[in-house]
Amino acid sequence: MTPRKLAAGNWKMNGLGESLAEIDALTLAYPAPACEVLICPPATLLSRMADRLADHPIAVGGQDCHPAASGAHTGDISAAMLQDAGADYVILGHSERRADHAETDAIVHAKTEAALAAGLGAVVCVGETEAQRDAGQTLEVIGTQLAGSLPEGMRAETLVVAYEPVWAIGTGRTPSLAEIAEVHDFMRSTLISRFGKAGEAMRLLYGGSVKPGNAAEIFAVSNVDGALVGGASLKATDFGAIIAALENA
Numbered sequence: 001m002t003p004r005k006l007a008a009g010n011w012k013m014n015g016l017g018e019s020l021a022e023i024d025a026l027t028l029a030y031p032a033p034a035c036e037v038l039i040c041p042p043a044t045l046l047s048r049m050a051d052r053l054a055d056h057p058i059a060v061g062g063q064d065c066h067p068a069a070s071g072a073h074t075g076d077i078s079a080a081m082l083q084d085a086g087a088d089y090v091i092l093g094h095s096e097r098r099a100d101h102a103e104t105d106a107i108v109h110a111k112t113e114a115a116l117a118a119g120l121g122a123v124v125c126v127g128e129t130e131a132q133r134d135a136g137q138t139l140e141v142i143g144t145q146l147a148g149s150l151p152e153g154m155r156a157e158t159l160v161v162a163y164e165p166v167w168a169i170g171t172g173r174t175p176s177l178a179e180i181a182e183v184h185d186f187m188r189s190t191l192i193s194r195f196g197k198a199g200e201a202m203r204l205l206y207g208g209s210v211k212p213g214n215a216a217e218i219f220a221v222s223n224v225d226g227a228l229v230g231g232a233s234l235k236a237t238d239f240g241a242i243i244a245a246l247e248n249a
């Protein structure tokens with residue numbers, strides 16, 4: 001059975017071969033983590049990282065995939081290729097992809113279907129901009145993104161949803177705990193309405209400036225099952241402290 005808690009690291013466009021030393025440090029410090037741990041390195045490091053983690057429970061994932069299984073799409077990577085390189089998961093619909101590559105909910109939906117077809121778990125990201133929050137549109141935005149990005153028939157084993165307020169990513173700012181709770185409770189009830197019992201078990205991650213210093217209080221919020229961590233996942237000491245906070249939550 002999939003563990004309920006998940007600490008996921010998104011290295012974004014960071015990391016060279018030498019960065020794999022951080023993975024060695026992490027596996028040394030956490031030979032048997034009590035929660036699921038996932039690291040999503042850049043595609044260039046994926047297979048090397050997967051090889052490095054072959055005898056360790058830490059999972060690896062991609063940061064994006066193309067909706068098609070193969071074909072004339074220069075520079076793109078399919079979900080099957082990620083799986084072939086050793087990935088277990090793929091992050092989809094991250095706000096940086098939505099902003100930098102004009103990804104719509106429909107595109108994220110198609111990519112999520114591709115991930116499922118390739119046997120990957122999908123970590124689908126949603127989140128409001130600061131202007132949308134200020135306008136009181138947060139839950140409406142999250143509801144629309146969930147409705148448009150998720151295909152039918154999702155199961156708890158194949159879907160993780162990450163709530164990442166765009167304004168909290170890499171800024172050192174986070175929503176209040178009450179604001180996180182409001183969105184996570186809303187996502188839980190939305191997923192239950194749509195997917196029934198499966199929606200109760202789907203993991204809901206919070207992402208956006210999660211650090212060793214704030215992880216424990218965030219993990220105590222209702223319906224927060226872990227975190228999607230950017231900057232603080234690059235260093236084994238920081239990510240390790242976040243894993244420890246989740247283990248103890």
Ligand SMILES: O=C[C@H](O)COP(=O)(O)O
Pocket residue numbers: 010094164168169170171172207208209210228229230231232
């Ligand atoms: O995918 C991770 C998020 O975008 C959070 O990034 P951050 O922890 O650097 O704020």
